[in-house]
Amino acid sequence: MSMMRAARLHEIGGKFTFDEVPMPVPGEHDVLVKVEASGVIPNLKNVTTHFPEWYPFLPLPALPAIFGLDTAGTVAAVGASVTSFKPGDRVYVNPGVGCGECRYCREGEAPRCDAYTFLGYFGFGAGSQAVFKKYPFAGYGQYMTAPVTNLVRLPQCLSFPQATRFGYLGTAYSAIRKSALRPGQSILILGASGTLGVGATLLALAFGAARIVVAARDEGALAKLRELDPQRIHTVRLGAQEAHRQVLDKVPGGVDVMLDTLGAKAPAELSVDAMKAVARGGRIIQIGGVAGPIPIDPHPFMCAQLQYIGSLWFTTAEGDEMASMIESGTVDLSLLEERAYPLERLNEALDDIQSQANGFTNFHILHA
Numbered sequence: 001m002s003m004m005r006a007a008r009l010h011e012i013g014g015k016f017t018f019d020e021v022p023m024p025v026p027g028e029h030d031v032l033v034k035v036e037a038s039g040v041i042p043n044l045k046n047v048t049t050h051f052p053e054w055y056p057f058l059p060l061p062a063l064p065a066i067f068g069l070d071t072a073g074t075v076a077a078v079g080a081s082v083t084s085f086k087p088g089d090r091v092y093v094n095p096g097v098g099c100g101e102c103r104y105c106r107e108g109e110a111p112r113c114d115a116y117t118f119l120g121y122f123g124f125g126a127g128s129q130a131v132f133k134k135y136p137f138a139g140y141g142q143y144m145t146a147p148v149t150n151l152v153r154l155p156q157c158l159s160f161p162q163a164t165r166f167g168y169l170g171t172a173y174s175a176i177r178k179s180a181l182r183p184g185q186s187i188l189i190l191g192a193s194g195t196l197g198v199g200a201t202l203l204a205l206a207f208g209a210a211r212i213v214v215a216a217r218d219e220g221a222l223a224k225l226r227e228l229d230p231q232r233i234h235t236v237r238l239g240a241q242e243a244h245r246q247v248l249d250k251v252p253g254g255v256d257v258m259l260d261t262l263g264a265k266a267p268a269e270l271s272v273d274a275m276k277a278v279a280r281g282g283r284i285i286q287i288g289g290v291a292g293p294i295p296i297d298p299h300p301f302m303c304a305q306l307q308y309i310g311s312l313w314f315t316t317a318e319g320d321e322m323a324s325m326i327e328s329g330t331v332d333l334s335l336l337e338e339r340a341y342p343l344e345r346l347n348e349a350l351d352d353i354q355s356q357a358n359g360f361t362n363f364h365i366l367h368a
Contacts, residue, residue: 006141007346008064013049015347016140019064024137024145031085031148032077033093038120038139039070039164040341040349040363042195043263047122059123061132068120068139068365069095072154072163082148092152092163092323093144094170094316095119097131100147111312118313119146140346142367152319155327161340162333164364165199166322169331170314172200173322175259175285176207178311183208185256188236188247190274191288193221196261198359201225204259205232206330213247213255215274221358228335238270247277254279262290275306283307340366 002023007016026032041047044067051058075089085091098105098113105113115127120138123131137144154163181187181204189200192214204212205228214225215236222235236246248254258278260271271290278284284307286294296308314322325331339361341349346365353363 004142005343006066006137007068007343008066009048010064012052012060012063016067018344021066021141023143026077026079026082026145028079028081029148030079030145031075031082031091031151033071033073033091033144033146034076035068035071035139035142035144035367036073036160037071037164037340037367038068038365039167040346040353040365041069041121041167042353042357044069044121045350045354051122057125059126059128061136062129065132066120066136066138066141066144068141068144069118070164070167071095071120071139071144072160072166073367075151076143079148085148085151085153090154090156090160092154092166092319093119093139093146094150094152094314094319095121095138095146095167096313096315097135097147097150099127099131108315108317110315116312119144140343140365150316152316152323155323158323158326158333161338161362161364161366162336165195165333165336165362166319167313168195169199169203170319170322171287171311172196172203172259172261174314174318175287175311176200176203176257177318178309179257179259179283179285181207181209181257184210186211186213186251187257187259188213188215188251188255188274188277190215190243190258190260190271191262191266192216192225193218193359194261194263194288195357195359196288198225200259200261201228201233202331202333205229206325211251211255213250215243215247218358221360224360243270243274244276247274251277254282256282258282258284260284260286260290261288263288264291266290268292268294278306280304281306283309286310335360336362339363343367
């Protein structure tokens with residue numbers, strides 16, 4: 001039996017150990033991917049330390065387990081019924097896997113499946129354990145298996161490390177699509193200096209937004225974002241004064257779309273205040289998971305025809321669309337600052353990202 005190296009978690013709150021494990025074998029409709037790079041997610045430390053207590057309804061894989069969410073690599077082998085990919089193809093593995101059989105999976109809307117699961121991370125329901133059992137391998141191993149329907153073909157201009165940002169980029173992409181943002185409209189990106197926010201800013205430019213208001217606390221990051229397009233990007237510093245007043249000064253009448261990328265550590269009051277800057281008929285998209293609850297008064301929402309929409313991850317088809325945008329030059333990821341670690345330094349990377357993470361730095365594991 002062929003063996004491979006993998007980082008595995010053996011106990012909640014523990015460190016990852018580096019073990020020799022059997023190499024996976026792809027099923028009939030699966031692919032075997034040789035992992036070249038895998039993302040380091042700032043939230044992974046919380047997932048492997050606190051999620052069983054904080055979110056018992058979001059199951060983790062049975063331990064010991066291989067984690068590693070955003071993975072890019074090369075197809076090493078394909079299942080007997082796979083014809084669309086071949087060994088040597090460069091791919092990103094969309095880790096969002098559903099049951100494959102329900103109505104939503106058949107429609108290509110796996111994020112709506114009751115068994116939706118992030119390989120190498122956590123799941124969203126009771127059906128997740130069956131998915132984890134079928135696909136127990138992930139990015140912190142030298143090889144992993146995945147359904148062929150979860151592969152995004154990568155253009156040559158996109159490096160494997162850059163592709164490890166597809167999770168964040170795709171989350172923002174799917175949210176902007178749900179927002180129905182049209183060229184010439186305006187968008188507010190709340191929490192724009194984070195990884196989600198930086199990706200959302202790049203995409204808002206690509207979608208043709210005329211005015212992009214980026215809101216964050218970090219003045220240096222705001223200045224860096226504005227440099228991307230000083231004509232279209234306007235900055236709001238959170239904490240200086242009420243955010244909605246600053247936004248309305250820059251976009252009288254309010255923005256057409258608000259993208260809330262604030263994470264769980266951010267106070268919900270920031271989000272509630274910013275919503276006052278959304279124009280009548282505007283759409284508020286939640287993708288950051290800000291600490292709630294968010295109070296919504298139905299009557300003003302009805303009269304102003306506002307919409308509050310939650311958006312989770314992205315579909316593989318949306319991943320294909322992003323890859324095409326990058327290949328065409330519409331989206332440029334060259335501003336990302338690469339921070340690579342070998343697999344054996346995974347624990348160090350997880351510690352570093354807690355204090356050194358920012359939206360412009362791409363932390364990832366680079367396999368030799």
